[in-house]
Amino acid sequence: MSNAGLKASITSAMKDAMRAKEKARLSTIRMILAEFKRIEVDERIELDDARCLAVLDKMLKQRKDSLTQFRDAGRDDLADVEEQEIEGIQTFLPKALSDQEIAELIDSAMSESGAESVRDMGKVMAVLKPKLQGRADVGAVSGLVKKRLSS
Secondary structure: OOOOHHHHHHHHHHHHHHHOOOHHHHHHHHHHHHHHHHHHHHHOOOOOHHHHHHHHHHHHHHHHHHHHHHHHOOOHHHHHHHHHHHHHHHOOOOOOOOHHHHHHHHHHHHHHHOOOOHHHHHHHHHHHHHHHOOOOOHHHHHHHHHHHHHO
C-alpha cells in the first residue's frame, strides 16, 4: 500500500456507499474522512497508514464509551447510532488479534526489551504498541503485561 493506502481505500468505500445509497455507512465514512482532514489541516501533515489506524482506533474507543453511556441512560436511539458507527469503523481496521496471538506478542516483546519487572513495563509497551494498533485494546494488553511482569 502507498502512504495513503488506508485513506484511499476509505475514500473508495465512500464512493461505493454513495452509489449504493447506504446513508448510515456513508455518514460514518464521511465522519472518518473529516477527522483525517481535520488532523491533516491542524498539524499540516499527510496521514500515513499507521496514523490513520491510530485515529480509527481512537474513534472506535470514543464510540464504545458513548455507547455504554447511552445504554446506561436508556437512550437506545442514540446507542443504535453509535453501534452503526462502531461497525462502520471496524470494517477499516485490521482483523483483531486472538488471545493466543496477543500472548505471543507479549512474550516476544518481553524478550526483545529484556523486561524483568514491572519497572520495565514502558519498554515492553513501546515494542508492543505499534503491533497492536487497531488490532487489540492497548489498555487491556497493558494489564496483561503488568500481570506477567509482576508474577
